[in-house]
Each structure stands twice: as structure tokens, then as C-alpha cells.
Amino acid sequence: MTELKKFAVIGSPIDHSLSPKIHSIFAKELGIEITYEAINVEPQHFDSSVTRLFEEGYAGLNVTLPLKELAFKLADELSDDSNLSGSVNTLWKEEGIIYGDSTDGKGLIRDLQEKKINLKNKEIVILGAGGSAKAIIPSLLKEDPQRISIGNRTISKAEELLESFSSFRDRMNLFQMTDNLNFKPEILINSTSAGIKNQSLELPEDILTKDMCIYDLSYSFEDTPFLKLAKSKGIENYHDGIGMLIHQAALSFKIWTGQVPNSSISKDELL
Numbered sequence: 001m002t003e004l005k006k007f008a009v010i011g012s013p014i015d016h017s018l019s020p021k022i023h024s025i026f027a028k029e030l031g032i033e034i035t036y037e038a039i040n041v042e043p044q045h046f047d048s049s050v051t052r053l054f055e056e057g058y059a060g061l062n063v064t065l066p067l068k069e070l071a072f073k074l075a076d077e078l079s080d081d082s083n084l085s086g087s088v089n090t091l092w093k094e095e096g097i098i099y100g101d102s103t104d105g106k107g108l109i110r111d112l113q114e115k116k117i118n119l120k121n122k123e124i125v126i127l128g129a130g131g132s133a134k135a136i137i138p139s140l141l142k143e144d145p146q147r148i149s150i151g152n153r154t155i156s157k158a159e160e161l162l163e164s165f166s167s168f169r170d171r172m173n174l175f176q177m178t179d180n181l182n183f184k185p186e187i188l189i190n191s192t193s194a195g196i197k198n199q200s201l202e203l204p205e206d207i208l209t210k211d212m213c214i215y216d217l218s219y220s221f222e223d224t225p226f227l228k229l230a231k232s233k234g235i236e237n238y239h240d241g242i243g244m245l246i247h248q249a250a251l252s253f254k255i256w257t258g259q260v261p262n263s264s265i266s267k268d269e270l271l
Ligand code: NDP
Pocket: 065, 104, 127, 128, 129, 130, 131, 132, 133, 152, 153, 154, 157, 191, 192, 193, 194, 196, 197, 199, 200, 201, 202, 217, 218, 219, 241, 242, 244, 245, 246, 248
């Protein structure tokens, strides 16, 4: 008989996480018996909780807001993507060593590839300079875009973010989110949390143009507020972040089990 493997996603708040559902679908399709829980962990209890969960026999942990940087600090061995992004969303332990990887960036790239969105030589704008922006930048840079510009409400945070990618300074740029642009973005990625907080985004007049591609990291059953805004400007090439969520989960699942799950899960199955 195969051993039942235990997994969990930890974060705070965690109640609405879709990860348990996604991983259960993966496991069922592959005929692997797993449990996957969502466990609330506050930052001050992060280290002790991870130690305890591994002692209790968990084979792998996903880490989400606001714990990804703490996971980066805790892991003994880090993947290249984690080292570059300063972020970890996947933890596992082997022979006493805690390993950390960040699958967010690769998950986004896989979803973009599936949607036939090519980043090579493209003028990319990322709105937001938080944890998710930092996590996706290394993977975006690997696709060889012309430039990545970060627009943020708090300009000092965008400066800090750019500082952490100083070796790529010639291919990166920053701007205050409300300033008019002197260039034309071709792909615009919204990584702000304004939508999920029901807050409006103050954007420059000229930032949204009909022929651009929009990718919103946020997702909801209906169009997100940002996608509604894009549609109102006549943009037809727009996508939410559900595909990225599923792909980053599939990459974690493969790290832990060695098996490649089927990533074609529909939104209806999840939301
Ligand atoms: P952070 O809290 O680290 O960063 C939030 C960013 O949003 C900051 O740059 C902040 O700007 C900006 N922001 C928030 N509210 C506003 C507002 N009203 N106007 C302008 N800017 C605002 O969050 P994360 O980066 O971790 O996550 C962001 C989003 O990405 C979330 O919705 C999350 O669900 C989603 N996400 C999706 C994933 C997926 O797999 N699809 C994976 C990871 C995240 P400032 O610096 O000025 O405060």
C-alpha cells in the first residue's frame, strides 16, 4: 500500500485559499492519495510552525502571504528562482535539509505560453512593487523582453525593488503610477492588490491602449475590476491570474511527488 502523503498551504488569512482544491484535483487524477490542508500561520509563529509541521510528517508546504520572505530566510537550500526573487512559496525537507523554491514566476510564464503571449523584445509594464512583482521579475527577464518598467503608488518601494535587481538595471525602469508615460507598453501586468481590496487604481490617462495585452495576477469568478477597466477601453487580449495559480501549484506538486499533474482545470471547478 502506498503511504498517504500530507501537504498544506500556510499563510494568513488562509480560509479562501484555492490550493487544497487544486492539489486534490491533481492527486485524484493521478491516483495519488494525499491530504492537503489550509493552515493559518501568523508571521511570529512561522519558524516554529514549519518545524512542527515537518516533524508531524508533512511532505511539503506551500507558503503564501505574508510568509514568502520568511520562508526564503528559513530554507537551508534555495533554487535559483528563489535566490533571485528573495521569495519562497514551496518548502520540503529531505534528510534534515529544508529546501525552498519559488514557482510563481515559472507558473506565470507557463500560463503566458499557453495563451501564446510572447515576451521577447516586448515593452512590459508591471503595476505594483510588492511580493508578487518581485517573485515574477526573474522569470520575466529570462524571456528576454525589451524592458520591464515598474509603476507603483509608493515610488520608494519601486526603487527598492529595482535595487534588488541592480544587475538588470539596463533592462528595467520605474515610474510613479499616476504619471503619464513617454513610452507605449505592449504587455501590462497588474500585480497590485487594489482590486481584491475593492480599492480603485489611479492610472495615467494613456496607459491602456486597445492593442495591448493585459494580465491581472488577481482572479475572481467574474472579471476582476482591472479586467473590467481594460474591457471598457476596448482591449480584447486580457487574462486573469487563475492560470498562473494552477501552474504554480502544478510545479509545486511535481517537486514534491515527481509526478506532472494535468493543469487544465476550469475556473468553474475552483471558484
Ligand atoms: P503585496 O501586498 O506585496 O503588494 C501589493 C501592491 O499593490 C503594492 O505595490 C501596493 O502599492 C499596491 N497597491 C495596493 N493597493 C493599491 C491601490 N489602491 N492603488 C495602487 N496600488 C495599490 O501583494 P502581492 O504582490 O503579494 O499580491 C498582489 C496581488 O497578486 C494579490 O491580488 C494576489 O492575490 C495576487 N497574486 C496572484 C498570484 C497568482 O498565482 N495568480 C500569486 C501571487 C499573488 P504600495 O507599495 O503603494 O502600497
